[in-house]
Amino acid sequence: xxxxxxxxxxxxxxxxxxxxxxxxxxxxxxxxxxxxxVRQDKxxxxxxxxxxxxxxxxxxxxxxxxxxxxxxGIIAADVRNPYYSALFVACEVAAEKxxxxxxxxxxxxxxxxxxxxxxxxxxQRVDAIIQMGGRVDDLITDDAYAEKVRSVCRTTPVxxxxxxxxxxxxxxxxxxxxxxxxxxxxxxxxxxxxxxLVGGEMRVNSTYLKYQKYREILxxxxxxxxxxxxxxxxYDPETxxxxxxxxxxxxxxPTAIIAINDFAAxxxxxxxxxxxxxxxxxxxxxxxxxxxxADLVMPKLTSVDxxxxxxxxxxxxxxxxxxxxxxxxxVRMVQPEIVERDSTGPAPRSSRK
Amino acid sequence: xxxxxxxxxxxxxxxxxxxxxxxxxxxxxxxxxxxxxVRQDKxxxxxxxxxxxxxxxxxxxxxxxxxxxxxxGIIAADVRNPYYSALFVACEVAAEKxxxxxxxxxxxxxxxxxxxxxxxxxxQRVDAIIQMGGRVDDLITDDAYAEKVRSVCRTTPVxxxxxxxxxxxxxxxxxxxxxxxxxxxxxxxxxxxxxxLVGGEMRVNSTYLKYQKYREILxxxxxxxxxxxxxxxxYDPETxxxxxxxxxxxxxxPTAIIAINDFAAxxxxxxxxxxxxxxxxxxxxxxxxxxxxADLVMPKLTSVDxxxxxxxxxxxxxxxxxxxxxxxxxVRMVQPEIVERDSTGPAPRSSRK
DNA sequence: ATTAAAATTGAAATCGGTTTCAGATTGAAC
DNA sequence: GTTCAATCTGAAACCGATTTCAATTTTAAT
Numbered sequence: 001x002x003x004x005x006x007x008x009x010x011x012x013x014x015x016x017x018x019x020x021x022x023x024x025x026x027x028x029x030x031x032x033x034x035x036x037x038v039r040q041d042k043x044x045x046x047x048x049x050x051x052x053x054x055x056x057x058x059x060x061x062x063x064x065x066x067x068x069x070x071x072x073g074i075i076a077a078d079v080r081n082p083y084y085s086a087l088f089v090a091c092e093v094a095a096e097k098x099x100x101x102x103x104x105x106x107x108x109x110x111x112x113x114x115x116x117x118x119x120x121x122x123x124q125r126v127d128a129i130i131q132m133g134g135r136v137d138d139l140i141t142d143d144a145y146a147e148k149v150r151s152v153c154r155t156t157p158v159x160x161x162x163x164x165x166x167x168x169x170x171x172x173x174x175x176x177x178x179x180x181x182x183x184x185x186x187x188x189x190x191x192x193x194x195x196x197l198v199g200g201e202m203r204v205n206s207t208y209l210k211y212q213k214y215r216e217i218l219x220x221x222x223x224x225x226x227x228x229x230x231x232x233x234x235y236d237p238e239t240x241x242x243x244x245x246x247x248x249x250x251x252x253x254p255t256a257i258i259a260i261n262d263f264a265a266x267x268x269x270x271x272x273x274x275x276x277x278x279x280x281x282x283x284x285x286x287x288x289x290x291x292x293x294a295d296l297v298m299p300k301l302t303s304v305d306x307x308x309x310x311x312x313x314x315x316x317x318x319x320x321x322x323x324x325x326x327x328x329x330x331v332r333m334v335q336p337e338i339v340e341r342d343s344t345g346p347a348p349r350s351s352r353k
Numbered sequence: 354x355x356x357x358x359x360x361x362x363x364x365x366x367x368x369x370x371x372x373x374x375x376x377x378x379x380x381x382x383x384x385x386x387x388x389x390x391v392r393q394d395k396x397x398x399x400x401x402x403x404x405x406x407x408x409x410x411x412x413x414x415x416x417x418x419x420x421x422x423x424x425x426g427i428i429a430a431d432v433r434n435p436y437y438s439a440l441f442v443a444c445e446v447a448a449e450k451x452x453x454x455x456x457x458x459x460x461x462x463x464x465x466x467x468x469x470x471x472x473x474x475x476x477q478r479v480d481a482i483i484q485m486g487g488r489v490d491d492l493i494t495d496d497a498y499a500e501k502v503r504s505v506c507r508t509t510p511v512x513x514x515x516x517x518x519x520x521x522x523x524x525x526x527x528x529x530x531x532x533x534x535x536x537x538x539x540x541x542x543x544x545x546x547x548x549x550l551v552g553g554e555m556r557v558n559s560t561y562l563k564y565q566k567y568r569e570i571l572x573x574x575x576x577x578x579x580x581x582x583x584x585x586x587x588y589d590p591e592t593x594x595x596x597x598x599x600x601x602x603x604x605x606x607p608t609a610i611i612a613i614n615d616f617a618a619x620x621x622x623x624x625x626x627x628x629x630x631x632x633x634x635x636x637x638x639x640x641x642x643x644x645x646x647a648d649l650v651m652p653k654l655t656s657v658d659x660x661x662x663x664x665x666x667x668x669x670x671x672x673x674x675x676x677x678x679x680x681x682x683x684v685r686m687v688q689p690e691i692v693e694r695d696s697t698g699p700a701p702r703s704s705r706k
Numbered sequence: 707a708t709t710a711a712a713a714t715t716g717a718a719a720t721c722g723g724t725t726t727c728a729g730a731t732t733g734a735a736c
Numbered sequence: 737g738t739t740c741a742a743t744c745t746g747a748a749a750c751c752g753a754t755t756t757c758a759a760t761t762t763t764a765a766t
Contacts, residue, residue, distance in 0.1 A: 024716045059476040060417040061752035080438040104457045123412040377746045414722035
């Protein structure tokens with residue numbers, strides 16, 4: 001059956017190594033794990049045999065035996081979204097440094113998939129699960145789903161990006177209020193008073209928090225909120241495009257648009273361009289997430305960054321310390337920061353009448 | 354130790370189910386796998402107990418026992434690149450349909466990481482490995498690396514996106530020549546004769562194949578190749594930007610630019626814009642990969658698509674059938690197709706002197 | 707050279723499944 | 737009511753590691 005291509009050469013085990021070294025499997029295991037002393041000469045002999053066969057211990061057997069796989073399962077809404085891919089890679093790198101590996105599953109926004117992914121990761125006995133985005137927000141309304149997550153938490157620690165009261169999960173949340181605060185102060189500092197908000201669903205907590213802060217800051221500066229300036233939708237370019245179309249038809253146009261993310265902002269840019277207006281001379285655009293898209297479109301977008309590297313590190317740290325039974329703060333915050341590029345500028349004079 | 358949050362409630366096993374059902378573990382296993390008959394009433398009783406506890410068999414034990422994990426390891430160069438994320442998600446979906454799950458690792462273009470990932474996947478006893486991009490091309494020059502891959506192939510089937518002679522891997526390749534052929538015919542059909550090629554490294558096979566075809570088609574139409582029209586680099590926007598800057602300074606400007614991918618094309622668009630030229634009126638731009646970026650930039654890019662869904666399906670099918678020992682063709686091809694958008698148009702009159 | 711203490715070592719149990727093999731039931735046919 | 741075949745079932749071995757426990761070998765001290 002030895003097929004040159006698919007070749008399944010019999011895999012070599014710890015026993016094979018033991019036999020060749022003339023020791024017991026226990027001893028080989030000891031040099032593998034380093035958890036116990038082995039006489040120097042034997043240790044070297046065993047090591048060289050391991051080298052020679054390029055032996056890699058079976059992780060399944062290992063995991064079965066010591067009930068830790070050193071693996072963290074990650075469920076992301078969709079890695080095709082650069083926000084999630086950036087976060088995932090940051091997690092992967094951080095996990096590696098912590099001696100863990102990661103396993104990714106995409107829920108693609110479908111609740112059934114997400115539940116299936118949870119089950120799969122549970123079966124694979126990951127040490128912890130990180131859930132990025134996804135249907136987390138449904139926990140608030142969907143009781144069956146909440147029960148599911150609660151049941152998962154009973155066996156495996158779960159870390160979610162976002163806040164959650166209905167299940168005993170750990171949270172790493174972006175300080176959305178601070179993010180919006182930075183955005184508003186930035187725009188108002190540039191002289192903007194007519195500020196629109198584009199994209200996002202209010203039922204999504206992160207969006208709702210942004211909106212709250214948006215209103216708060218308007219109030220703080222004594223600016224009357226204009227209901228027509230807030231157009232919700234989803235998180236894609238199309239939403240940004242259509243919402244902006246609507247907004248640019250208003251008699252009293254805003255001088256700045258805050259997009260819920262870079263995708264929505266790219267749609268906004270397209271709409272503005274089609275209206276023969278210029279960014280940032282006629283209208284400023286600012287967005288959240290600072291994905292590479294912000295750097296790709298014209299003009300480059302001013303966007304709120306989360307420092308994905310730190311964000312991932314925090315997620316992994318939370319997950320690993322929970323997995324190792326360390327008791328940790330159950331809510332941690334990520335601080336956002338504005339990266340200025342070319343899409344924001346002073347409010348046009350004409351608007352400052 | 355029962356912590357409400359990290360709660361490690363003792364995991365329930367097949368033996369617990371067996372005891373409660375008053376049968377042996379073997380019988381429970383039989384209803385789990387369905388590989389053998391079990392009397393109807395017992396089967397139902399066991400099923401209901403499994404339900405009741407929401408029991409999920411330990412995948413480690415299962416994998417250890419039947420030496421198949423129903424998992425396919427995927428090593429991608431970088432999922433942050435939409436080409437890879439699209440392909441990965443397509444694989445994930447296809448794998449799911451085939452009863453497999455996938456495990457992703459990113460090599461981030463580092464050879465050492467890639468080897469570490471290979472080892473990790475091997476330890477996890479994945480049934481097959483799919484390698485997307487990455488340092489595959491180094492196999493041609495790096496003998497140690499080639500030996501590594503060969504050694505992996507000895508125990509686990511490997512599928513790579515690209516062609517490879519130095520190791521017994523399975524290949525799924527994009528028909529690059531066909532892709533370039535479509536591009537050239539498209540441009541020439543629009544009256545372009547001065548066609549530039551931007552980005553990519555010649556040592557990378559897929560790039561080299563495109564270049565070959567580019568020359569071939571020029572020759573076919575009796576167009577003299579202009580060395581200044583081919584500017585290599587890497588695969589990012591910066592490359593496209595700089596290469597295009599160089600090209601637009603030429604006395605005899607091209608009327609069309611072929612970018613190695615959508616990223617490079619976005620850089621090209623920026624350069625063209627800064628030169629106050631218009632796409633496609635003054636110059637056409639076309640690229641490869643048809644990622645969502647093509648739809649995001651202005652104008653939207655005409656780009657060569659690979660039908661990621663089929664591409665992923667093909668990769669998974671190759672991987673699973675290799676894993677299951679079926680003998681399959683070892684090279685399969687993906688057929689590209691042009692998706693026309695707004696960045697290509699007729700060559701400007703002035704150039705048709 | 708003894709002896710107690712310290713360092714190594716291997717046998718065997720364990721992790722949680724699957725599968726073989728032989729024995730026990732059940733059913734159909736007569 | 738037998739009889740023989742077809743179904744079911746459980747005990748035990750196995751997958752490949754780790755770890756406990758007791759035994760053995762070394763080393764140090766007297």
